[in-house]
Amino acid sequence: MNDQLSDRVNKMATSATLAMAAKARELREEGKDIIGLSLGEPDFTVPEFVKEAAIKAIQEDYHAYTPVDGYRELKQAIIKKFKRDNNLDYKLSQIVVSTGAKQSLANLAQVLLNKGDEVLLPAPYWVSYSDIAKVAEGVPVEIKTSIESDFKVTPEALEAAITPKTKLIMYSSPCNPSGSVYSRDELRALADVLVKHPDIIVISDEIYEHINFTDQHASMAQFDDMYDRTVTVNGVSKAYAMTGWRIGYIGAPEWIAKACTKMQGQVTSGTNCIAQRAAITALEESPSKIQYMVEAFKSRRKLILDLLSEIPGMKTNEPEGAFYVFPDVSSFFGKTIKETKINNATDFSLFLLEEALVATVTGEAFGDPNCIRLSYAASEADIVEALKRIKELLG
16 A cells, blocks of 8 residues: 555655664564663653652643743753753754654654755764655765764765755764764864855754763854854664653754754654653763763773674674674675675664674664674673674674
């Protein structure tokens, strides 16, 4: 019956991370002992102070529809957070709260893109960026990077990718899937290119901001000459392990924020009332309250890199943030292992799932066909066992 579906949905790719998770679930239901290193979800529980805030909100009878762009108190907490953590000044009219940062990104694409507008995506990029742009009738344009440059785009490559049709550049730092973190100087160098093209809007996805192993997080909007054309996207999913609570938000030029509120008002309206009340408490607390998670991720990063280094053919770099490693596995392409021909990263990822019972994600979904993504948002025991299986499989 696909001929009765819209061209829009027929052309849309299924999220590779969600597809791999679904396949892993199927194998588990068949009794297979699958270790999941595919999903970008912290394995910690929600901090107790956040849970208590949610319980209090229920007891205080929060139940009604919320303002489309979020509770005033939550927007005020977001403003304080932006000032405290990023030295960014926003007004209430510049903040929009959405059902996860993914909706924030979708809103932005819908309100900013017209048919044929180009969206620059430094590759690798988060899987949904490309299809979010396509659904809004934009044209994704990949800017290739490599493991040798820690998967960071250079000013020269950015300049070369810009055309008269370029409308947006969308990137994440810390990056999903590579874990790369742009320093202030690196962002300034990219800004020096963008100031020559004043019509390009920057979407800076900073959802992994606090899972950062460098000295400092940098935001594109911190530069005076980029503030009025940068949208800063963030949320509580990763840092506070609140993935299912679905709270994302933007700080944006007022005209963009108003457009996003207008769009959201016709799609989902305001986000969940209890999750919003809990998010107020989460954001008002010092980031030091979640530092224990960051320290655990840092320890796991060392563990998984050490174990990957013992597997010949796995080429790695050291990610500076998030909770992923993104090894180059192209040395396995063209080889036959256990009667299975490995032609590409997708073959390799499926081979690991079927033979080692370890779920990863192909780099092709992130715009890099040479790599796979492994999440270390898993217990150390699972990481050790998963890498043991992979090592034994690859021989």
